[in-house]
Amino acid sequence: MKKTLFAAGLALTMLTACAPQQKKEALTMSGLNPAKFETTIDGTKQVHLYTLKNKAGMEVCITNFGGRIVSIMVPDKNGDFKDVVLGFDSIADYQNVPSDFGAIIGRYANRIALGKITIDGDTIQLPTNNYGHCLHGGPQGWQYAVYDATQPDSTTLQLAMVSPDGDMNFPGNVTVNVTYKLTEDNGIDIDYNATTDKKTVINMTNHSYFNLNANPSAATMDGILYVAADSITPVDSTFMTTGDMMAVEGTPFDFRTATPLTDRINASDNEQIKFGRGIDHNFVLTTKGDDTKPAAKLVSPVTGISLTVYTNEPGIQVYTGNFLDGTVTGKRGTVYPQRAAVCLETQHYPDTPNKPQWPTAYLEPGQKYHSHCIFKFGVEK
Template sequence: MKKTFFAALAATLLLAGCNEAPVGKLTESGLDKAKFETEINGKKTDLYVLTNSSGMEVCITNLGGRIVSVMVPDKDGQKKDVVLGFDSIQDYINVPSNYGAVIGRYGNRIGNGTFELDGVKYDLPKNNFGHTLHGGDKGYHTVVFDAKLASSNVLELTYLSKDGEEGFPGNLNVKVTYILSDDNAIQIKYEAETDKPTVVNLTNHSYFNMDGDPNITNSDWLLTLHADQYTPIDSTFMTTGEILTVENTPMDFRTPTAIGSRIDDASFVQLVNGKGYDHNWVLNTGGDINKVAATVESPKTGIVLDVYTTEPGIQFYAGNFMQGTDTGKKGIVYKHRTAICLETQKYPDTPNKKDWPTTTLRPGEKYTGETIYKFSVKK
């Protein structure tokens, strides 16, 4: 289903692309803005460039609200692009993916593609091992957001997710704001309102490469997760409903640990089930945006990423399904485990696990969430 949807979009895009502007000035990351200027289903797409006084650059497209590139300095002062993505809208259509995207209406998985709310059962697309993943085949990673560049460092994206879209109830007005601060932090603010009881769990799916070189795997990067517990999964990547301690397991990242040091430990069933790390950690931060939830660092470049969030959980995905089939920016093939994702979120399958932090949103309420990806250098 996913490939069929993207194929239809590709046909639309090919026709619109005939009117593209000629190649012009490139962004600092090497992107040609003209290759992002087209029309899909009557809505215009573009590339928006955010900059700050420190010289950092972040490029975002309103197709899926995707972060396309992030240029930050390494320990030698050389700028590196630390996220994976593609060189054009056409590439994003040709290769169905979540690279850099806003994920919704429900990030992560909903078990068996169904949930019940106020006595009503809702059936959703089953697009991942019999479950609903990242909002279904036509989740927010596929839609064109309305975009407003409020200033040189602020981008506002809005989208009306209609009642029944991918099976979810309620007309949901979504707003995602990207703010690039002068201290090299990307602040993402999420807001949503509904006219009918529904469930909402929004996140960002950027693939970070801390070396700024997609040819290098994530094995040596040092990861810290401020979490004493995690939610285990079965062989279909669905949470079991348990919350377990990380103590004395390969899931313990409470001190900086090389990602590759234990990832292939076949004696630990969770790493077998996840084909490596692809789990939700229960954060110790209590939703305090001022507390660091996670840190990842490249010993090679010295680039450090600190993650702050109001959410109770974070999904650490180690790129286990990256198989060298996607050719990204500058013609580089994205090989196995050459990036990681740190997706801040409510716990997976919360609509079916009533004791977990709720994702229910009702009319008159406002969904809010905030995540900060802050970059620095350790010399």
Template structure:
């Protein structure tokens, strides 16, 4: 009898430990199904982690300091069901083993620089080329591969900082960068960028999240309604480089001044769509840097989820996932196919360092680079 009592006691203790272990595992899991431990690694001597932001409405945003990336965004649909509306990976390994910019903070210079050449203070610099003979998103080793120092002052904010040393990726100047991502109470991700340099340089920071408002990347974004507050855009050549012209959207498939399905004209016989393999263009915003004006809106009629974009920047690059081709498997084992997401990147116009009439990307010592972009979610 005593032995039986002892056996029952041991079973109870072991069962209790197992339940505690299960509880720990459950506590590790985010609302979007991520485990923090899967994002904890040492990369180039620096530690990576997953930072979870939550607001009173139950919205959740997960961010890793590897590349300053937004990993998941959980928002309610019209039925109150939580949906993850950005593409990404379940672990840090996905981000390091596959060349990608999912959710990344892009720098030093977002978008393309022609032939990888810039002239700063009378000196010409050659940057590494990584895209059709041009430098794209800071080159092959841009900020998307940098481990930022991270500080989470409260449950709704993460502050990411890094130093890009003079000569890194060919750019001049020691650049001190600060990116603050805040989840607001009205379901917006408010991103503020700041930078200072000790030598004149060029800066153009942005975020490269891939959005799919259906909450299921098995669906394309072609039926989602897109509105862009812009009367003009910057055409590109067959290497995706801006030509230097600014053209009106009126009467072309580039006109999204009223809500239009993304796929309605994406296959039209139009040179710009052929050059971009779809939409991969910068729109010249009408907002004049006014953060209170909507720059663009995406709306999914099935889920009712709406995304409004606000920015202080003069341009917005809209990219419709034209190069996703089924070779990348992301969160929950979903294969990312063509047009399974849309990117909305606030920015100076592409190749601005080589186009003096366009908004200047130059930053001098004593000045502060400042940029802001808000991704606000709601149900329509």
């Protein structure tokens, strides 16, 4: 009897040893499991997580669902790598929890007044999803699109899609190409291109929520901010630009000298701060489209991590996470409180289609839309 039991046990051990082992999915440096980003949308559109790495050890993870930056691992002042953007651990959360975390925004980043644009004398009504205005392309903007993705090398991701005529009621079949390039000097170079077969409006940006303290469970308003801007485009109580320019001198919006955000966002006696519930404003850049000049710079006094933004765009939206409210749980089970991040969105000005005095956002057949942004990371000790 003992021999029989021994033989049975030995056979079971051999079968277990010989059985094919389930492959364990390798995690990214930021702790993401790529398997949690594998899905099919609308029966045919494949979603994946793509990882970019450079020789300096920096890692950027991006999903082709909305072209979203999911994580950014950069070294702090001690040489330890930290994740400095908000996001989710799985594609299910990106699908089910409304957010703009890390996304490519289009067709029109920011707001269009009352959702109305006029093209060649015809008024077009867009969907309204924010205080009676069209925000970030409407409720199903490009942050929810699935891009075709190609990764030609370890530092490059190419994304492409076609937004059909009538998408969120915007006219024109628009062909979009976005390239993410992780540079050897720790920059994320984002190149946006688009063409159309019918006159339309285009204004693209990336909506990453940066927490350079690498602690998204707490507000990050101790960050020191510089913005190359002499003025902002002020807003009304519905966050819509008035069409005016307001000089920043003598106001909480003067970041021409690097200043801690905490010194400015609680200026409750300022009407614009009240309207924005903090800072949520377009800054009129003095860089004049020169993407070799710093448009903005944010530095964490905790980690020493710095982020410098370069762009060919005329404006940048500075948003201090005022609408984060502790109801969203992100990566690693972290609850995101108010002001847990800062967004630096390079752009044409809000509502430019209805403000003819501002740089045009119209795109016609035969023209090419091109926008360029670099998020360059460094360390200040």
